[in-house]
Amino acid sequence: MLPSRIDQEIKERLSGSQSILVVSHKRPDGDAIGSLLAIGHALIQQGKQVQLVLEDGLPRKYYHLASADRVKQSIENDYELCVVVDSSDLERTGSLLLEMPVPDIVIDHHKTNTHFGKVNLVEDEAVATASILALHMPLWGLSLDKYVSSSLLTGILGDTIGFRTSNVDSQTMRLVADLMDNGANLPDLYQKALVGRTIEEIRYWGQGLLKIVKENNLVWTSLSLGDRIKSGYFENDDADLINILSSTADAKIAMIFVEQDGGIVKVSWRSNSGIDVSGIAFNFGGGGHEAAAGAEIQGELSQVSREVIKETKSLLMN
Numbered sequence: 355m356l357p358s359r360i361d362q363e364i365k366e367r368l369s370g371s372q373s374i375l376v377v378s379h380k381r382p383d384g385d386a387i388g389s390l391l392a393i394g395h396a397l398i399q400q401g402k403q404v405q406l407v408l409e410d411g412l413p414r415k416y417y418h419l420a421s422a423d424r425v426k427q428s429i430e431n432d433y434e435l436c437v438v439v440d441s442s443d444l445e446r447t448g449s450l451l452l453e454m455p456v457p458d459i460v461i462d463h464h465k466t467n468t469h470f471g472k473v474n475l476v477e478d479e480a481v482a483t484a485s486i487l488a489l490h491m492p493l494w495g496l497s498l499d500k501y502v503s504s505s506l507l508t509g510i511l512g513d514t515i516g517f518r519t520s521n522v523d524s525q526t527m528r529l530v531a532d533l534m535d536n537g538a539n540l541p542d543l544y545q546k547a548l549v550g551r552t553i554e555e556i557r558y559w560g561q562g563l564l565k566i567v568k569e570n571n572l573v574w575t576s577l578s579l580g581d582r583i584k585s586g587y588f589e590n591d592d593a594d595l596i597n598i599l600s601s602t603a604d605a606k607i608a609m610i611f612v613e614q615d616g617g618i619v620k621v622s623w624r625s626n627s628g629i630d631v632s633g634i635a636f637n638f639g640g641g642g643h644e645a646a647a648g649a650e651i652q653g654e655l656s657q658v659s660r661e662v663i664k665e666t667k668s669l670l671m672n
Contacts, residue, residue, distance in 0.1 A: 361475075382410065484513070487509075488503075572666060574611070606626060
């Protein structure tokens with residue numbers, strides 16, 4: 355792969371900065387975490403002073419990845435360069451950057467990306483932001499060793515749901531093979547990212563599965579703040595329950611509604627049929643890509659779910 359003008363600019367900005375901030379979006383998924391840790395660890399290996407920041411912190415199941423212990427929930431020091439990975443817009447990073455200068459570099463694969471950085475590397479046909487990094491980081495002089503490759507493979511596993519999404523192709527698998535050749539252990543990473551669950555996560559799933567609804571080609575459920583308390587699961591996501599819903603036979607679209615503190619409902623969509631759910635997420639103030647999207651909507655859980663279900667049914671009818 356030959357470097358582009360954007361690659362050259364990113365390389366110059368990275369090499370010319372000693373203190374670098376790397377952030378990703380709220381309620382981070384595997385791609386956000388894998389991408390953040392991969393580029394962060396590679397920069398640390400070059401002797402850079404790197405801050406890795408996620409507003410909601412790092413879920414426990416990713417503690418095995420290199421530099422996981424460096425992830426903080428707030429920006430603690432000044433920095434010369436800001437890199438945002440796997441975030442379609444500035445608001446998705448939470449409150450971290452809202453009063454900061456424009457990010458220097460944005461690396462992302464979401465179709466709804468607003469190109470909010472000074473330099474934007476956005477490839478919306480990529481299966482994951484981690485796959486973009488795997489292809490481009492060597493062009494920036496960053497090494498893909500065993501530890502970096504493991505984080506990148508974790509990111510790809512997360513956003514492809516273990517190679518199940520329709521955009522996985524032979525190029526994806528060749529890239530995965532390269533990461534394995536670098537030392538990434540696919541069976542182990544697959545188990546930790548997608549299969550292994552805590553008892554609290556399983557109990558949380560149980561709360562959602564009790565309320566599952568299927569109407570024609572649409573399936574959905576919800577998780578309330580009370581469900582979180584009952585199960586003892588105190589992270590802000592759905593513990594990947596949406597990926598279980600998306601496996602429902604004959605369902606073209608799966609959705610989950612997760613109640614948050616402050617009167618906000620996080621909505622996630624998954625499409626198995628080539629239907630683009632990024633547009634409907636964008637209409638509700640969110641974003642994403644064709645097969646997976648999300649939004650955060652102000653309102654009560656019952657009210658938000660009614661409105662979103664109605665609009666999603668309309669999408670299926672078109």
